[in-house]
Amino acid sequence: MDATPETTADSVLAEFAAGICRRMAEGLLEHTGGELRSFLSAESARLQAALADPATLEPAEQPHDPPRFSRKGHVVINTNPVTSHRNVLAPLLTEKLEDDRAVATVGPLPRQYQGPRGMLHGGYVGVLLDQVLWDVVFHRLGHASFTRTLNLTYESPVPLGEELTVEGRVTKIDGRKTFAEGELRSGDTVCARAEGLWVSPR
Ligand SMILES: CCCCC/C=C\C/C=C\C/C=C\C/C=C\CCCC(=O)SCCNC(=O)CCNC(=O)[C@H](O)C(C)(C)COP(=O)(O)OP(=O)(O)OC[C@H]1O[C@@H](n2cnc3c(N)ncnc32)[C@H](O)[C@@H]1OP(=O)(O)O
Structure with missing residues (x-):
């Protein structure tokens, strides 16, 4: 071993x-x-x-x-601030990746993530969507890329204390550019939509 x-x-x-x-x-x-x-x-x-x-x-x-x-013998700890069970900041996702699509569940999120009373801070809405869209892009390409743009539309407040679903899809690949979109839902309610561009390293 x-x-x-x-x-x-x-x-x-x-x-x-x-x-x-x-x-x-x-x-x-x-x-x-x-x-x-x-x-x-x-x-x-x-x-x-x-x-x-x-x-x-x-x-x-x-x-x-x-x-x-690592291959060079360095200790590598998963520091990811959304997914790592070793990072106390991470809200933790359960994620399923299939082809061009990712579906993740998260929460119920506790009060550390609160913005407006009883609701998720908008920056964390972006963090969750950035992660899931990045994951689906990584899954599709097989290598890491950088988030270049991430446009968010806040449709309705995201409640704390309820399980949330975050979905992402790759919509287009054009050379080093990969476009993806997704949404964050609470039950059947779409609370936020995201679309963005991921750029592969040269
Ligand atoms: C070896 C490095 C590997 C990369 C590693 C990346 C990520 C981390 C790796 C592992 C991490 C593991 C887990 C991470 C999990 C989640 C992470 C969540 C995601 C993030 O947290 S990630 C951090 C935030 N992110 C940044 O920190 C990016 C800062 N930024 C830059 O570092 C540069 O900005 C960069 C590299 C993005 C691009 O720089 P660049 O010089 O390589 O690219 P360039 O300008 O040439 O654009 C290329 C083509 O995109 C077109 N283009 C550009 N902008 C456009 C726009 N707005 N609309 C339409 N098209 C556009 C151009 O027109 C051209 O198109 P064309 O090729 O057709 O000419």
Whole structure:
């Protein structure tokens, strides 16, 4: 078996720690005073217990984003701020890619992503659409490209606390240029549409 930068148990522990950090980030926006102190203390205790005895974590669990070695021998950690289970900022997507189309589900998103009360911040709407459209372009081309333009139309507010669907499609490939479009839905409601251009490296 190839060498890996850390054991599977340590990768599971790291993602468990990321989960605790996510809950703490949410708790900081939900609790105040003594209630906040109790909350933080309970979450810290769960992390301490896992560090002291990693066997308390689900034994059959596999890490989603274990670090790997690059061909040059560098440690590579998935830092993606939308998809990496090791990045506490990432809202985390479940994504299915087929030919020219990607469909992802995300959420319910917690309060860290709030813009208007109870609604998703518009910048994060763009982040989710940029990621899914980038993914479908990558899937179609087989290599990474840069987002050159991303036009967003906000049709209706995106609710927090509900599962969201993000869909992307490649619409045209013209040399180094790949065009894609998509939308973000809450149930049957289209909340935002996006269309953009991805440019392949020279
Ligand atoms: C080896 C590098 C590989 C590339 C890696 C890229 C991404 C990262 C890789 C891995 C990451 C893994 C996961 C990432 C996951 C998600 C990422 C989400 C997406 C992003 O977060 S990504 C970051 C944000 N993004 C940028 O940071 C781009 C900044 N930007 C630039 O770096 C340059 O701007 C660039 C390179 C884009 C283009 O520069 P350039 O010089 O190569 O291209 P140029 O100007 O020649 O245009 C080429 C053709 O597009 C036409 N064209 C241009 N603009 C147009 C427009 N508005 N409308 C219609 N056509 C247009 C021209 O007319 C010409 O057309 P034609 O070929 O037909 O003449």
